[in-house]
Amino acid sequence: MTDSTAPRTALVTGGSGGIGRAVVTRLVDDGLAVGVHYAGNRATAESLVEEITTAGGQAIAVGGDVADEHAVAAAFDAVESAFGGIDVVVNTAGIMVLGSIAEYDLDRFDQIVRTNLRGAFVVSQQAARRVRDGGAIINFSTSVTRTQLPRYGPYVATKAAVEGLTPILARELRGRDITVNSVAPGPTATPLFFDGNTEQTVQALTAATPLERLGRPEDIAETVSHLAGPARWVNGQTVFVNGGLA
Template identity: 60%
Template sequence: MTSTENTARVAIVTGGSRGIGRETAERLASDGFAVVINYAGNKVAADEAVTAITGKGGQAIAVRGDVADEGDMTAVFDAARNTYGGVDVVVHAAGTMYLAPVVDIDLDALDRMHRTNIRGTFVVDQLAAKQVRDGGAIINFSTSVVGLAIPSYAAYAATKGAVEAMTLILARELRGRGITVNAVAPGPTATALFLDGKDEETISRMAAQPPLERLGKPEDIADVVSFLAGPAHWINGQVIRANGGII
């Protein structure tokens, strides 16, 4: 398919091979987007995500790349343009998380998390600001933990606080182009990233926190992204706490 033959809106989803990213990629494809799935290293999972979309008649390709490497991500944006003609929506769902009290945090782990979550967001958002077509959307990912102040989450929440600051400022920097910039801040959501290393008691306790009395599901978050990528064009420069009502 050449770019001149494609009429769909085009979305790049970083971290699109699993979890919330994959659910988001599939949801946007069902909304009619041609989707470029960016993945860090798990080619098998990325190819499975592409197959899930194309098997239902959608359009998708997978492109490997480290979100913190500007060369890698330039190649992802180039693939979107060369395959589908441009970029309308960028969903930056890739991220990493290490949990430990401040007194115990491994500083090498902290640096790795800063590289992916902070530098990675700058790299992706910078390219998005240059290449997203007027009228499009940029959607970053934060976390509800920024406001909940849960012990052991300080380092992770600090990186996501930076993401929120970038989001609010970039929305104002793109004045005049009709591009919205927002962040989605999930609460506890049943993904591998969240469940890894937690015992059943901890998971049950966190699932009981929202008034809706359950963990979030990846599709709950994908619904919010779909809204921001499509009809919600009057929402701009906001952080949406998608957490079932946890205060």
């Protein structure tokens, strides 16, 4: 028998920093128990978990390479063991290595495909098997699939594939009341964004939106919160969260 008083539970990949951290914090504020996934920075994830639990929330840290199916299965196992099941999976984990298509190093290409595409597929596969009926799966794309900026080709290729995967999984989960969507942020003030762009590019992108600012991680987390909870009629979609960037 299901315990109706138990909190809903989420697993957030890449949850220890940037947008992932904001998503974790928002979902905890929404009353969910959260598995905070990290790839390499265990200390940061554990610090976030400590902040959450000290404030009265529920969270655990889980690690592993998102492209390793055994590591991902173990992360799902740990969250299920701690909280009794999984209702929401948010796949924010990803890397961004920019460069022109003509000059791009193929070893780097293999790396970005492994993390962003294979990783998204592996996490989605486990989510399809594990998320409880009535839950939500939320992948991450990028608004650059529309803006088509130079030097983003390899990154966009991986994210466009995730956008294609998302509605198909939504249809494959017919009958289980599980929504599957992608969130496509625009320029967002995170270390990943600042590390990958010149100051000139940052200024240009800041001015490009009608709101004339960069997005904040909290802006993206707000949309994730909606898709994870009340947005039960949004399914198989990519939601562009970019302040009106063309």
